[in-house]
Amino acid sequence: MQLSLAGQRSFAESPGDFLRDLGEFRDFGRATEQLVDGEIPYYVNEFWTAGQRRSHSIHEISYRACFKAQLPEFFISRLTRPGATVFDPFMGRGTTLVQAALMNRCAFGNDINPLSVLLTRPRLAPISLGQVREALRAVSWSKGEIKRSDLLAFYHPKTLIKLEALRIWIRERSPPSLAEVDPVVDWIRMVALSRLSGHSPGFFSGRSLPPNQAVSVKAQLRINEKLGVEPPERDVEELILRKSKSLLRDGCVTQRSRFSLHTGVAWAVPAIADESVDLVVTSPPFLDIVQYAADNWLRCWFAGIDPSSVAIDSHRTTEAWTKMVRAVLREQARIVRSGGYVAFEVGEVRNGSVLLEKLVWQAAEALPFERLGVMVNSQQFTKTANCWGVINGSKGTNTNRIVLLQRL
Numbered sequence: 357m358q359l360s361l362a363g364q365r366s367f368a369e370s371p372g373d374f375l376r377d378l379g380e381f382r383d384f385g386r387a388t389e390q391l392v393d394g395e396i397p398y399y400v401n402e403f404w405t406a407g408q409r410r411s412h413s414i415h416e417i418s419y420r421a422c423f424k425a426q427l428p429e430f431f432i433s434r435l436t437r438p439g440a441t442v443f444d445p446f447m448g449r450g451t452t453l454v455q456a457a458l459m460n461r462c463a464f465g466n467d468i469n470p471l472s473v474l475l476t477r478p479r480l481a482p483i484s485l486g487q488v489r490e491a492l493r494a495v496s497w498s499k500g501e502i503k504r505s506d507l508l509a510f511y512h513p514k515t516l517i518k519l520e521a522l523r524i525w526i527r528e529r530s531p532p533s534l535a536e537v538d539p540v541v542d543w544i545r546m547v548a549l550s551r552l553s554g555h556s557p558g559f560f561s562g563r564s565l566p567p568n569q570a571v572s573v574k575a576q577l578r579i580n581e582k583l584g585v586e587p588p589e590r591d592v593e594e595l596i597l598r599k600s601k602s603l604l605r606d607g608c609v610t611q612r613s614r615f616s617l618h619t620g621v622a623w624a625v626p627a628i629a630d631e632s633v634d635l636v637v638t639s640p641p642f643l644d645i646v647q648y649a650a651d652n653w654l655r656c657w658f659a660g661i662d663p664s665s666v667a668i669d670s671h672r673t674t675e676a677w678t679k680m681v682r683a684v685l686r687e688q689a690r691i692v693r694s695g696g697y698v699a700f701e702v703g704e705v706r707n708g709s710v711l712l713e714k715l716v717w718q719a720a721e722a723l724p725f726e727r728l729g730v731m732v733n734s735q736q737f738t739k740t741a742n743c744w745g746v747i748n749g750s751k752g753t754n755t756n757r758i759v760l761l762q763r764l
Contacts, residue, residue: 368434371697371728371762375399377434378731396717397729403430404733412458413606414479417550419449420568420651423701427733427756428452428637431699432459440634443691445622445684450476452637457613464633466618466625468668470661471549471652473617478543480615483608488547488600491540492593495525509576510553510561510654512589519560519592522548523658545659547596547603552654558595562587570654623683631693639701640684641668643677643710674715682719689724689763698725698761716759725761732757 368374378399381388388401404426411425428451432442442456447465450472456463457480465476500520502508507516522544529541551559553576554567563583565571571579580586618627622640649656649663656663671677681700688698702712713730720727733756 367437371726374434375728378403378729396714396727398732399729400732400734402734403731411455414458414603414608415451415454416603417449417475417479417546418554418567419475422448422451423639423756425451425455427701427758428455428699429459431635431637431697432456432461435697435699436461436635441632442635442637443628443633444636444638445625445687446638446640447472447476447617448639450479453615453617454479454609457609457615460613463613463615464617464628465615466620466622466628468619468621469652469666470619471655471659473619474542474549474659475546477537477615477617478539478546479603480609481539481542481612482610483539483543483604485597485601485604487540488543489597491544492596495522495593497521497593499524504657506573507657508587509573509580510564510587512562512587515560515587515590515592519548519658522592523660527660543600544596547599548592549655549658551595551599552658557588557590558598560590560592560595569651572650623680623687625687625691628691630690633688633691634693634696636688636692636696636698637701638699639703640681641671642703642712643671643674674710677712678715678719681716682723685716685720685723685725685761692763694763696763698759698763700759700761702757702759703755711757713757713759720759720761724764726764728760728762730757730759 368377378401379388379390381399381401381403384402384405386402388399391398391400404424411429415425428442428444432455436442438460439462441462441464442452443464443466444450444452445466447453447467448469450465453463453465453476463480465472467473497518498521500517500523502513502516503520511519526541526545529538530545548560550567552567553559553561553564553570555563555565559567561576562580562585564576564579616628618625649666653663655661669680671680685698685700692698700716702716717727717730
């Protein structure tokens with residue numbers, strides 16, 4: 357299992373050094389292809405491979421459309437030193453922040469989704485399996501009562517009673533008004549959120565779809581009918597311990613890192629001070645219609661969040677999306693120090709007809725950034741031309757496209 361490569365990487369003293377290193381990169385047997393499309397320089401290579409995608413076990417929390425930990429590790433190791441501050445304005449499940457903490461950097465993050473804090477914060481503090489086991493013994497598992505009979509589409513009655521008991525226990529020990537969150541309670545809530553529904557016996561539910569998003573009650577009833585089954589009883593305590601053991605098999609952060617987590621829009625994070633960030637590694641939502649309530653209703657139920665109160669924007673046109681990105685980059689220009697970097701990852705959408713990196717490049721124009729280029733991290737390219745407009749994951753390719761900016 358490969359943890360971090362930071363100790364094997366040399367720190368880039370200047371953007372010229374970093375770009376030269378990209379141009380000379382051939383760690384996995386291929387030389388970097390350097391291309392120019394209009395005014396945009398591209399660097400195409402396999403900068404992290406499918407075979408190397410075995411990051412630290414603590415990252416293994418399911419979340420829709422998240423990048424692998426090798427992506428932020430690549431930039432953190434090369435563009436920052438220990439103690440530096442790394443920020444992600446679209447933190448999602450917290451991959452950038454957790455990787456930063458594992459590498460002894462300060463972890464700053466933001467997301468419009470309040471679940472993001474609940475999925476990220478517990479992994480930024482030291483924790484042990486013994487602490488989790490001891491805390492779970494204090495739960496009165498018979499204290500719950502079924503308040504939503506529709507959830508029986510997912511859970512055996514005895515399992516649902518235990519989940520309601522766990523919700524009561526968490527609410528009593530970690531109410532919204534509490535200034536200091538109990539890290540063990542925080543951890544147990546995070547693990548429970550990751551086990552609510554899925555397609556294997558490792559989840560609290562009967563057989564459902566993979567856990568990145570919840571299906572509706574009607575859809576789950578159809579699944580049950582098709583399979584001819586009812587949700588089996590699950591041992592909630594044992595499943596939480598089992599998942600905790602898996603998450604912690606490589607250890608955890610060795611000391612409580614300095615972190616700052618926020619819930620709100622990415623283009624206005626006033627709690628982050630001017631010029632306080634050394635590196636931004638992020639990936640915005642792409643040109644998709646996000647059905648927040650449909651995807652997250654089950655997690656919101658468990659966490660006590662009203663999904664209708666989460667104002668997630670949908671950017672259906674390239675013009676609206678570009679305008680959003682420009683607003684986000686303007687905010688990054690405020691918080692990133694002079695000489696700091698932004699690594700802005702995008703993907704391929706609409707059958708490859710829209711190359712989002714070109715829209716990011718356009719959005720950064722006239723802002724106080726030097727536009728250094730675009731990295732294309734590719735696996736199994738059949739030819740160089742495939743990096744222009746190929747559907748992600750098809751025709752022998754799978755790519756990350758990262759626009760590299762430096763704060764002037």
